[in-house]
Amino acid sequence: MRSVLIASLSIGFASASPWGRGGHNWNGHHGSNKLNVQVGDRPYYLVNDMDNGPLKEKLQSCSEGPFSATEFTIAHRGASLQFPEETFEAWTAAARQGAGVLECDVAFTQDKQLVCRHDQCDLHYTTNILATPLAAKCTTPFTPASGSTSASAKCCTSDITLAEFKSLCGKMEGQNVNATTVAEYIDGTPDFRTDVYATCGTVASHKEYIEFTDSLGLKFTPELKTPGVPMPFGTPDYTQAAYAQQLIDEYKAAGIDPKRVYPQSFLVDDVYYWIQHEPNYGKQAVYLTEPTIDPAGFDAAVANLTTYRENGVNIIAPSIAGLLALDAEGKIVPSSYAKESKRLGMEIITWSFDRSGPVATWEADEYYYSTVIPAMKKDGDLYTVLDVLARQVGVSKVFSDWPASVTYYANCFRL
Template sequence: MRYGLAALALASALTSGGAALAQSDAPVPLSYGVRPFYLVDKLPDGELKEKLAACMNQTPARTAFSIGHRGAPLQFPEHTVESNLAAARQGVGILECDVTFTKDKELVCRHAQNDLHTTTNIVATDLAEKCTQPFTPASDGAEAAAECRTSDITLAEFRTLKPKMDAADKSATTAEAYLGGTPDFRTDLYVDDAQLMTHKESIELFKSLGAKFTPELKDPSVDMPFDGFSMDDYAQKMIDEYKDAGIPASDLFPQSFNLDVIRYWVENEPEYGRQAVYLVEPDDSWDGSDPSTWEHSPADIADMGINYLAPSINMLVDLDDSGEIVPSDYAKAAKEAGLTLISWSLERSGPLANGGGWYYNSVTDAIDSDSDYYAVLDVLAQDVGVVGVFSDWPATVTYYANCTGL
């Protein structure tokens, strides 16, 4: 492992307290920080604000309802040791490694196979010439561009890269300037010395933190098979790395947007496939109230032997005739089909003024303040009945879950 001294010290402390953590008692102090209180303070007067404000003196506790989405990337570079330590300190019960592979077919944690140009410093290194599309500067009205894939480089080369916040300055005329562009609601304060992870390293770290695992097998940017490496080989390799690490199936929630991958796990790794999570998101024609626009009905998904469904937030909530946020017809159909629901990703959108962006486009007219993170979360938890929520800042979800007994 390549963790820094602080990470190793925390991992050691967490490991020594593993028995306590199994009972949802953190072996090191947890902290909500100030953000949950800030959001509660902004809520309009009413039942939800009274309920959440009454919990301000509670002691934080770890909860599986709170899932770290790439760690805690609202402020830390995603899929780094530091991002996941931050999430663990905010009380998450489940951590995520998005899984892709390198040129030598080793598994690493990246949100996409082709995101190295926005999540690392690769375009400003000697490895830039190996990128699928090396950096080209902005010129004559054209934006700066690059595409760098994990499959362009070996694992040894991947290890030399430095992570950064996911961003790019498309007005840049130099590779160094292209590394900028961090949205103003995030920060570069915690970028220095952040550490990338392989998939195996994420398993070791998350295990030491006492968390469960929800790896997402990402669809490759390259054509498959890749140098003889098929999609089935890829899906199997991910599961095998948990088996090799001694992780029980009960602690693993493997995810994919690829239905064929989910069905592969269900059919070929039934013990692990029992908790496979099918991720879905709406296309442009999707309407939560019109089943004819759903690619697969929840009933059809359940009939495939899939137990866990994870739609994006905008698929699970809608507005009623009075403008109140309520469960969508899709959410109701999923519950009727007996599917266990998870949703994603709270705190991804930044400030929620003016409708909140893509994640909230089914309830835009009800979104006008950051406090609406809690308004939506309350509907997801109490009315939709999700069992977990991914968040870019897990303390927000942990606070809510602790307060409401989830």
């Protein structure tokens, strides 16, 4: 069935999306922020799956709303659990689900224009580029699987121009590493996501994302991506600093109030650059961290928080796993990283809620919840995690691939 779907998907790539390839029906008005928020079925499924107790009773008491947009909810790549990430379709769904902040991961093209992609070199598994003539421009062409060697390809935004990028269609993230054909390779959507809405996701430039988000009166969190090519790129003056400045310049050119922008990066030097050179934006710059990526270095990661704070970093954004631990009784509690961030007076944001598949399918090293997996028995336990993050860790915002799940909780607790 999946192979039939991908065939129809490939045909759909050649047609216009509901938004149109030359323009967009954004269904919003400049600064209106009046979309009717709809949380859909998933929050109710999660609540129903919870163990009986005070938290479940509280969440049940909020079942009929009303629900409104909340800045506690950040759309991680849009509503990317069901819609192609970093597309107008994903952002529109996220806004409908009450996300008060929309994310665009910012990469650059061959002609040094900024576009929204989660990784500079992810086009081969997030768009249809391999099924188009632009495949000839990819850094590494498609190579089919053979014996014990997996299928591979590498296509980067820096391989093509902005105009060429805009001709692509977004698809659900994923690739089939056992593929012997391009069609099979593209057909790699994880089982817990869906291709139902992935007929031709409308990709966007960073400027278009700004215009769209502004039209709904929402806030912005652009993530400057770690370059997938050596810097400087193309010309000697396109350095990492120039790239970081270009991101801010596009908000200034659009007349966006810095208070509405949370620029972020996994590279602390990017954050330091904004703090030093664009202080109005730098005061809300977010340093994304992964303190659990090397468990042996966790204590050092905690100690480094003091350095970040002393250098002007106000907002820290570790993964969910970095903020949580288990106590002696196996209950989920704030980690030492969370406690130290709070002691230093840092605002805490975390990522990414409702990105993984069903809890019953998780492996022992499931990334986003790796420090608390023994306490996770079923999908309803996700709300236990969110409750600890909100009421014990004290996070200010939560990235989510299905924003409605966070919006429901935030509205219930008036966050």
